[in-house]
Amino acid sequence: MAHWSNDPGAPNFGPPPQLPASSSTLYDSHSSLGNFLPRESPPNASTSYTASTYNNPTLDWSSMAPPSDQEMGQLGIPSQYPAQFPSFSAPSAAGFTTKLNAPLDNVSMDSISRLNMRITTASSAMSPSGTAPLALDASMGVHAGVARGTTVPLLTLSTAEVSDEEAEEEEEEEEEEYARSTLKQRHPNKPVAVIRQCRKLTESQKTAAKLTTQINKEKNQRVMADVVSVATGRIREANTLAEKHSVPVHRINKLIGNPGIVKQPRRPNAANGLVAQKFDEYNADRPAGSKLKLKDVRERMKLDPECDLKTMSEDKKEELRGMVAQRREIKSVAVRPTNRSAARTAQIKLKNIGRELLEVDEQCGAYNITLFTRGHLDDSVKPCVLASPEAHDFFTDVLKLNVWDVLRLFEQWACTRKKGAPVRDSLGSNRKEIVEAMQAGIGFHTNSNRGKIPMSFKNFEHDIMEKYKLKVVGWPDGLEMKNPSDIGSIDDLRRINRAWKSGQARFMELTSAEKKELAAKIKAREEAGEVATRKRAERSDKGGTHARRTTAAKSAAKRTQVKARRAKQRAESSSSRSDEGEQV
DSSP, X not given: OOOSSOOTTSOOOOSOOOOOTTOOOOOOTTSOGGGGSOSSOOSSTTSOOOHHHHOSOEEEGGXXXXXXXXXXXXXXXXXXXGGGXXXXXXSSHHHHHHHTOOOGXXXXXXXXXXXXXXXXXXXXXXXXXXXXXXXXXXXXXXXXHHHTTOOOXXXXXXXXXXXXXXXXXXHHHHHHHXXXXXHHHHOTTSOBOOOOOOOOOOXXXXXXXXXXXXXXXXXXXHHHHHHHXXXXXXXXXXXXXXXXXXXXXXXXXXXXXXXXXOOOOOOXXXXXXXXXXXXXXXXXXXXXXXXXXXXXXXXXXXXXXGGOTTSSOHHHHHHHHHHHHHHHHHHHHOBOSSXXXXXXXXXXXXXXXXXXXXXXXXXXXXXXXXXXXXXXXXXXXXXXXXXXXXXXXXXXXXXXXXXXXXXXXXHHHXXXXXXXXXOOOSHHHHHHHHHHHHXXXXXXXXXXXXXXXXXXXXXXXXXXXXXXXXXXXXXXTTOOOOXXXXXXXXXXHHHHHHHHHHTSSEEEEOOHHHHHHHHHHHHHHHHHTOOSSOOOOOOTTTTXXXXXXXXXXXXXXXXXXXXXXXXXXXXXXXXXXXXXXXXX
């Protein structure tokens, strides 16, 4: 512990303060800053501690700059006090002592200087000899004041009332802080992903981590040097092969390119569900940083008789599969709890997407372009463009726009569209957007110049599949594919609309095998004499003559109908007048 002395193991705070003999304050030179305060309650416990009350030097907190959390922690002040720091008050000295119990052995001079703590020496302060007042009307640092030998009879806190303007400024700052929302706050109904909590490293662990980082950095540099040499050799080999076979170099590059491995996610199984369940069970009471690893969990499961899948019932296995499927679904849609984690997740995923899009361009010759931007003004996701070089030329040659200007407009629209923008989330708007998306999909695959091709839901197999050889994939699970006008749930319409907008639901051409199967089905139906489409409702005037009439005949029939209607109206009005006359 640091003492008020010249102990080489402690900060040099100068000689210990000298108290007058008449002082009733208990003081311990080997204590903390909080024990400079009086042990008894002041005369006016509800008022603030000032120099005029005790006639002592005052630690003026009102002139301080807001300290950091680390500095507040070093001084023993809880982290929730910095917001009310300038107007800090307490009913008694004991309250100050408990809240400002600052052990000086952990306080560095840099922390004290950064806190801008100043001692305003009152005019009645005692001189170093204690015989006469020392008139010093100046502000000096804590260390400087003590090092000069200034007597510090008592350190008190100045908690003068804050003005209305300062209070309003604090309220505005709090409102601004509250307005800085996160993705989690803007989506309260969505599940929230869990951020991994890591334990704090010791000094030895930090040193070992730095050493490991340096070793890995040097290793990566050596690996990259070898990779560059191998890549250079591949370029030479590609040029040699191109000259040998008289083919373009880009064709050789496509042929020898290493394709990326694309895997589908495995179906949920009971083994994965059991591991996930036991992982949560074994680590339930363990603090962050000391949780069991997957390898340790599997070793424990070998000794647990409940983890034997051979003796497990089918109902239990099905329950575990459902748990895995549910966890996967929640993980896929869970929002990140903070803006920083959201930005980091976006950075990692976009890096993987960019690599795969580049492979699609190089290996398949498919041009692509993707624009990414943040969806809210407070988000930290950086806008970016992932595109083939030819896609940039498309923007400049055809659209007469720069792709980066389009990205800026995209970001501006995304950050401001919710302010005063019309809400298009009704039953009618969702139905309209679904129908338009489906008609656009049919038109894209058929290259139709005859206008919009109507979508048929009742006779989809005959009117769409048999005629245009198209099928719908990605329709939301649990929902029947029928006319949106027949769907009355806004939630179901939102799911369908979102699926079509995101590309999950789309039209696809039938494969060769599906076309053969469809042709065989049509042939069997025709041989059986079955009707392919549903019969339409019969007309009410079925069986009558429907000769085509000329324009003159139509006009004559219309005049006859008008005359008959007017005669009927006159008859009704005359009958009503006669009834009124009889009543009179």
